Amino acid sequence: MASTSARSRTRTARLKPSRKGKAAAASSAAGMDVHRARIDALDAQIVKLINERAGEARAIGKLKAKEGVKPYAAGREKQVYERVAKLNGGPLPDDAFRAIYREIMSATIALEHPTRVSYFGQPGSFTHQAARTKFGSSVEYSPARDMRDVFLAVSRGRADYGLVPIENSTEGGVNQSIDMLADTRLKIASEIFLPIHQNLLSHSKAKDIRILYSHPQAFAQCRAWIAGHLGEVERKEVGSTSEATARAAKERKAGAIAGVLAAEIYGVPVQAENIEDQQDNITRFFVIAEKASEPTGADKTSVVLAVKDEPGALLRILEPFRRHGINMTRIESRPSRRRAWEYHFFIDLQGHADDPEVSATLKELESCCRHLEVLGSYPSAPRLARPSDPKPA
Numbered sequence: 001m002a003s004t005s006a007r008s009r010t011r012t013a014r015l016k017p018s019r020k021g022k023a024a025a026a027s028s029a030a031g032m033d034v035h036r037a038r039i040d041a042l043d044a045q046i047v048k049l050i051n052e053r054a055g056e057a058r059a060i061g062k063l064k065a066k067e068g069v070k071p072y073a074a075g076r077e078k079q080v081y082e083r084v085a086k087l088n089g090g091p092l093p094d095d096a097f098r099a100i101y102r103e104i105m106s107a108t109i110a111l112e113h114p115t116r117v118s119y120f121g122q123p124g125s126f127t128h129q130a131a132r133t134k135f136g137s138s139v140e141y142s143p144a145r146d147m148r149d150v151f152l153a154v155s156r157g158r159a160d161y162g163l164v165p166i167e168n169s170t171e172g173g174v175n176q177s178i179d180m181l182a183d184t185r186l187k188i189a190s191e192i193f194l195p196i197h198q199n200l201l202s203h204s205k206a207k208d209i210r211i212l213y214s215h216p217q218a219f220a221q222c223r224a225w226i227a228g229h230l231g232e233v234e235r236k237e238v239g240s241t242s243e244a245t246a247r248a249a250k251e252r253k254a255g256a257i258a259g260v261l262a263a264e265i266y267g268v269p270v271q272a273e274n275i276e277d278q279q280d281n282i283t284r285f286f287v288i289a290e291k292a293s294e295p296t297g298a299d300k301t302s303v304v305l306a307v308k309d310e311p312g313a314l315l316r317i318l319e320p321f322r323r324h325g326i327n328m329t330r331i332e333s334r335p336s337r338r339r340a341w342e343y344h345f346f347i348d349l350q351g352h353a354d355d356p357e358v359s360a361t362l363k364e365l366e367s368c369c370r371h372l373e374v375l376g377s378y379p380s381a382p383r384l385a386r387p388s389d390p391k392p393a
Contacts, residue, residue: 085097107138125242133192150288193284193381199274292377299350300351305345308369326358
C-alpha cells in the first residue's frame, strides 16, 4: 500500500506545473498583454486615420459632384496601390495591402456617392467575383441576366459602372461584349484580369451525377476533364455558371461547373477542384462608364474600325502603328452587322489616346478607314504571372 501511495504522489507531482513553468507562463502572458495593449493603441490610431482619410475623400467627392464627375477614378486607384506598395516595408505582402486598400477605397467611394455596379450574370458568377475584386464590398451590386442589360443600365443611369468579360486566355473573345462595345457610346474606364478556376459542384458524388449544367465557356474550358470523368453525363448549357449552380442546388443527381464563390452563395459542395484544362486560364474584364480614364503614363487604348473593301486595306491600317512605334497588343475581327461581308476590327494598343504618338496614329488611321471610334483609354492592369511563365533568375 505504501508503495502504491508513493507512486500516486509521484504522478500527482508530475501533473502539477513546476515553479519554473509557472514563472514562464506568467512571463509569456505578461508579454502578450504588452503586445495586445500596443495593438489596441495602434487600432485606435488606425481607426482615427482611416476616418480622417474618409473625410478628405468625402471633400473630394463634393468637389467632383459639383463638376458632375463620379467618384471612381481608375487612374487614382492605380496611383494609390502603387504608392502603398512603395511604402510597404513588410512583413505584410503587397497583395495584403492591396486587399485592405480596396475595401478602404470601396467604403469611401460609397461615402462620396451611393454607387451601383451592374455586372453580367447572377450572384456568384466570375463577373461578380471580378466586380468585387475591383470595387470591394461597400458598393451596391446589380446582376444582369444579359450582357446587353449591363450596357443599358449604365447608359440609362440605373448603374454608375458596368463590368463585362471581354476575352479569355484559352477561348478568345466574348463576342457579345465585343459587339456591344461597337454599338454603344459608353467608354472603357478600366480593365481587370481574373484567374479562372472551375470546379465540379454537386450534392451528389461525381459518379452519381446524371446531368451537368454550365455556361458554354466553362464547358469549353473543361472539355478534356469532362470527357475523362463525366463522358456519359448529359450536358446542358445555361446563361451563366451561377444559373448552373442554382439548378444543381435544387435538382437531384445534377452538377454544375462553376467557381467557389457560386458554391458558397448557393450552398453546393465542391466535388472536384480546379478542373480547367489549362492552368493559366485567365479572363479579362472591362469596366464600362460614361467617360474614359485620364492618362497615367501606363495605359492602353481600345479602338474599333471598319476598313474600306479594297486590296491592301488591312496592311494600310497597320503601317501607322509601325511608323509611330505603337505596340498593338490585340486585334480581332467581327462582322459589322451593318453591311454584308463588312468587318470591324477591334484593336488594343499601348498608350493613351491623348498621348502625342497615339493621337497621331489615330489621325492617320481615320484617313484610311471607313469608320474609327475610340472605345476608351484606361490604366494598364498588371500582367498576371502564369504557371507556364519562366521563373525569374
